Amino acid sequence: MAPDDAPALYAALAGDEVGRYLGGPDLTSVEDARARIERVLRGPGTAAETWLNYTVRLLDSTVIGRVEATVRDGMAEVAWVLGEPWWGRGYVLESARWLVDRLAEERGPIDIWATVHPDNAASRAIMSRLGMVEQSPPYEYELGSWDPGDLVYAYAPARSARNGLAG
Ligand SMILES: CC(C)(COP(=O)(O)OP(=O)(O)OC[C@H]1O[C@@H](n2cnc3c(N)ncnc32)[C@H](O)[C@@H]1OP(=O)(O)O)[C@@H](O)C(=O)NCCC(=O)NCCS
Numbered sequence: 001m002a003p004d005d006a007p008a009l010y011a012a013l014a015g016d017e018v019g020r021y022l023g024g025p026d027l028t029s030v031e032d033a034r035a036r037i038e039r040v041l042r043g044p045g046t047a048a049e050t051w052l053n054y055t056v057r058l059l060d061s062t063v064i065g066r067v068e069a070t071v072r073d074g075m076a077e078v079a080w081v082l083g084e085p086w087w088g089r090g091y092v093l094e095s096a097r098w099l100v101d102r103l104a105e106e107r108g109p110i111d112i113w114a115t116v117h118p119d120n121a122a123s124r125a126i127m128s129r130l131g132m133v134e135q136s137p138p139y140e141y142e143l144g145s146w147d148p149g150d151l152v153y154a155y156a157p158a159r160s161a162r163n164g165l166a167g
Pocket of ligand 1: 116
């Protein structure tokens with residue numbers, strides 16, 4: 001993701017429906033998008049955590065959304081947001097799989113966690129398609145994206161390895 005993606009990202013993600021389960025709009029203006037991008041590119045300011053943010057594009061370069069991962073302690077907290085015109089076409093599953101595969105390639109076995117509003121059926125289905133399983137509280141990690149009432153999903157190859165179970 002680059003600051004110059006701000007206008008296209010804002011245009012893609014400005015629809016009201018995008019923020020329905022996010023507690024509000026994902027981006028509120030081009031300026032907000034640019035400031036957010038610049039902030040995430042600066043990173044968290046601690047070596048203990050890494051922020052990864054990617055703009056999702058079609059092959060013709062049209063910007064359709066974004067995916068992100070916050071990595072720490074052998075785990076990554078992931079999220080995805082696509083613009084409404086591109087829902088229902090499998091793009092989010094492809095983007096999410098790319099993110100998860102890239103994390104595994106670069107970092108080896110890594111647990112993947114995500115939070116989701118209980119009514120966000122499409123996102124819950126994506127999590128299941130990725131092999132993620134709904135977790136019960138208390139959760140192993142404090143999750144930055146968790147809001148009261150959210151469900152938590154995880155795919156935990158690293159935890160399985162720690163517990164001596166097959167991957
Ligand atoms: C969540 C989001 C990424 C899903 O993308 P999408 O393109 O709409 O997802 P899809 O249409 O591919 O649907 C994914 C799955 O959910 C299912 N699904 C979609 N809407 C559904 C509904 N209302 N009820 C039940 N299942 C539903 C689809 O059938 C599909 O399942 P399948 O792969 O087994 O066929 C997209 O809606 C989005 O960006 N929303 C705004 C941001 C957001 O909520 N991000 C997630 C935060 S956790």
